[in-house]
Amino acid sequence: MTSTEYDLIVLGGGSTGENLADRAVQGGLTAVIVENELVGGECSYWACMPSKALLRPAQALRAVKRVPGAAAAVTGTLDIPAVLARRDSFTSHWSDDGQVKWLTGAGIDLVRGHGRITAPREVTVTARDGATTVLTARHAVSVATGSRAAVPNIDGLRDATPWTSREATSTQTVPKSLVILGGGVVAAEMATAFAGFGTAVTVIARSGLLGGMEPFAGEAVAKALRKKGVTVLLHTDTTKATRSASGVTVETGDGQSITADEVLVATGRNPRTADIGLESIGLTPGGWLNTDDTMLVRGFDWLYAAGDVTHRALLTHQGKYQARAAGDVIAARATGKTVSDERWGTHVATADHDAVPQVTFTEPEVASVGLTDAAARQAGFEVRSVDYQIGDIAGASLRESGYRGQARMVVDEERKVLLGVTFVGPDVSELLQAATIAIVGEVPIDRLWHAVPAYPTVNEIWLRLLEEYGRPEA
Numbered sequence: 001m002t003s004t005e006y007d008l009i010v011l012g013g014g015s016t017g018e019n020l021a022d023r024a025v026q027g028g029l030t031a032v033i034v035e036n037e038l039v040g041g042e043c044s045y046w047a048c049m050p051s052k053a054l055l056r057p058a059q060a061l062r063a064v065k066r067v068p069g070a071a072a073a074v075t076g077t078l079d080i081p082a083v084l085a086r087r088d089s090f091t092s093h094w095s096d097d098g099q100v101k102w103l104t105g106a107g108i109d110l111v112r113g114h115g116r117i118t119a120p121r122e123v124t125v126t127a128r129d130g131a132t133t134v135l136t137a138r139h140a141v142s143v144a145t146g147s148r149a150a151v152p153n154i155d156g157l158r159d160a161t162p163w164t165s166r167e168a169t170s171t172q173t174v175p176k177s178l179v180i181l182g183g184g185v186v187a188a189e190m191a192t193a194f195a196g197f198g199t200a201v202t203v204i205a206r207s208g209l210l211g212g213m214e215p216f217a218g219e220a221v222a223k224a225l226r227k228k229g230v231t232v233l234l235h236t237d238t239t240k241a242t243r244s245a246s247g248v249t250v251e252t253g254d255g256q257s258i259t260a261d262e263v264l265v266a267t268g269r270n271p272r273t274a275d276i277g278l279e280s281i282g283l284t285p286g287g288w289l290n291t292d293d294t295m296l297v298r299g300f301d302w303l304y305a306a307g308d309v310t311h312r313a314l315l316t317h318q319g320k321y322q323a324r325a326a327g328d329v330i331a332a333r334a335t336g337k338t339v340s341d342e343r344w345g346t347h348v349a350t351a352d353h354d355a356v357p358q359v360t361f362t363e364p365e366v367a368s369v370g371l372t373d374a375a376a377r378q379a380g381f382e383v384r385s386v387d388y389q390i391g392d393i394a395g396a397s398l399r400e401s402g403y404r405g406q407a408r409m410v411v412d413e414e415r416k417v418l419l420g421v422t423f424v425g426p427d428v429s430e431l432l433q434a435a436t437i438a439i440v441g442e443v444p445i446d447r448l449w450h451a452v453p454a455y456p457t458v459n460e461i462w463l464r465l466l467e468e469y470g471r472p473e474a
């Protein structure tokens with residue numbers, strides 16, 4: 001057994017843990033990451049990167065087919081082995097050599113193995129060969145252990161060996177048929193990807209698609225999926241799953257029975273906190289970690305958490321944002337520097353509450369930030385929302401024939417600033433940052449009239465939304 005002391009111990013080396021350790025080291029601290037799988041975590045190997053690599057080729061192909069003049073040049077179909085090979089290169093063939101090299105360059109130590117908190121400021125790591133290392137932290141321990149797919153308690157489902165997002169994003173073969181349980185982001189993206197490969201896809205969602213977003217987003221994605229041949233069953237419960245020689249048979253509450261080669265469970269996430277020693281410090285194993293905005297776990301002065309495990313916003317970019325706040329504040333507190341923990345201060349993740357951007361890479365894409373109309377009303381704001389059809393913009397019609405899309409801007413009538421924006425349409429993802437800046441900067445509507453979008457780009461949606469809203473009088 002060896003014992004080692006660091007200023008900061010980071011439990012979990014995903015995108016969040018890496019960024020957190022990096023900021024602390026840049027702030028003058030020593031840091032070690034404990035990782036029991038691959039440095040880089042879910043995003044690099046089983047989530048963002050492979051899923052988008054699976055989606056992009058079909059999206060590019062369809063985009064060309066919608067531009068007369070270019071469309072004639074496309075005579076072939078998707079080269080699926082090449083798609084999978086490109087996906088494999090994005091995951092570095094599930095090797096973390098590159099990321100380990102980055103850690104070394106950043107001055108961050110790595111201990112491989114399963115980490116458990118065994119006492120305040122103490123983490124014991126058990127390596128694959130059973131050897132243990134006790135790490136002690138002079139200042140802080142930060143939990144960044146992420147989340148794993150939740151498998152609901154449906155009769156027979158676990159025994160049917162379902163796919164989770166891991167199997168779907170890392171598959172080396174394309175099933176002929178696939179049932180997807182769930183109506184969230186993973187379900188919508190994976191339905192789009194596999195439909196693009198020619199798989200017969202059935203989505204079974206107990207409510208609508210993309211709940212929590214503006215209703216027109218889920219409606220547009222469901223319509224587009226159906227147009228691609230996907231069977232979309234909404235407001236439908238799954239009651240049973242059985243695997244047999246012919247595949248997996250899924251039964252629904254309304255008496256339907258669907259058999260497919262595989263079933264993908266995309267029904268949300270659970271925190272990876274069941275076996276990290278939380279009981280040793282009086283916390284309940286298996287729960288999400290509740291933090292303040294400096295990412296300090298409530299009730300502690302040495303325990304931090306960031307990323308999925310906090311359940312604040314289960315997105316890579318928000319986890320990294322929280323990591324920057326946490327890494328910086330841990331360094332500031334350790335070195336006696338001023339802590340800036342007021343709203344929108346240097347050391348707080350304020351945007352988690354007000355301005356979380358998200359792109360769902362379906363066709364059409366959904367890009368949203370801030371509050372929906374319904375959420376803003378529920379939060380008690382005096383709200384006025386305006387909508388515009390993106391296809392009516394010159395830039396959109398040039399981009400492709402028959403461009404269809406919708407935008408909504410949610411305005412706080414009292415302060416005359418934006419609370420939320422949603423774009424649905426081809427390639428809308430790149431419009432999102434302007435909306436995020438407008439919300440975070442609390443840019444008044446009358447000033448936004450001076451942010452002139454270039455002609456003829458799809459960004460002219462901003463002018464149209466402002467015109468729909470009306471120019472505030474001088």
Ligand SMILES: Cc1cc2nc3c(=O)[nH]c(=O)nc-3n(C[C@H](O)[C@H](O)[C@H](O)COP(=O)(O)OP(=O)(O)OC[C@H]3O[C@@H](n4cnc5c(N)ncnc54)[C@H](O)[C@@H]3O)c2cc1C
Binds near residue numbers: 036037039040046314
């Ligand atoms: C299919 C899919 C697609 C997604 N696409 C996007 C996207 O396009 N954009 C986006 O922003 N987000 C996306 N997400 C969400 C994104 O993947 C997560 O928000 C992000 O990966 C969370 O990062 P994290 O560092 O908090 O956790 P993780 O990446 O899960 O990292 C946690 C790390 O901790 C390690 N670990 C856990 N327990 C221990 C332990 N006891 N000891 C040692 N190590 C441990 C794990 O091995 C892991 O490496 C997607 C998610 C899924 C499932």
Ligand SMILES: NC(=O)c1ccc[n+]([C@@H]2O[C@H](COP(=O)([O-])OP(=O)(O)OC[C@H]3O[C@@H](n4cnc5c(N)ncnc54)[C@H](O)[C@@H]3O)[C@@H](O)[C@H]2O)c1
Binds near residue numbers: 267
């Ligand atoms: N492009 C992106 O940014 C992206 C892509 C994929 C995933 N993610 C993130 O990963 C997280 C996980 O995605 P997800 O799609 O698994 O979760 P989600 O929370 O987005 O959706 C879960 C879905 O499962 C349904 N559901 C939950 N429990 C159920 C049950 N017992 N039976 C049937 N249906 C049930 C819900 O109604 C919902 O439709 C999300 O929070 C998302 O932010 C992001």
